[in-house]
Amino acid sequence: MINRPRPNLRRNVFHRPWYMQAVDAAHRVTVLTLVAGTVYYSAFTLRMLYLNYKYRTQYSIEEREEMARQRTGEESPVAAVTAPKESMN
Template structure:
């Protein structure tokens, strides 16, 4: 009978000492919390950038309209002050 060599089996990870398993769990929790926090804060930052841009554009439009209104009022008052003398008499 031919004897075959036994295959090299991968070592089972659950046969480690308890402290190695505890360190592994702590490491996994740390990595997962860092990744989740990074994703969350990246999404939060992108949302704030989007909203700030949207509000800034709206504010800019309102400011332009207000400046146009003030300019029209100033031109009307200048036109009233510098009216021709015939229209005053």
């Protein structure tokens, strides 16, 4: 059997040319920016959906109360404020 030297499987990864290191750094910055932006805007979108849900719920409750007041014949608070007052003389 012939004894051949083993091939060096570990290449010199850390001593790459400067332009490969620069491209690698630019790629990492780009990927991290895209990932961070996606997370940020996803959180922003979920927050806006939640706030819109809260607003719609509150609005629908107020709208139902207003409709109930109109059905019972009560004046709405806006109409009471804007209605002309009788003179107190």
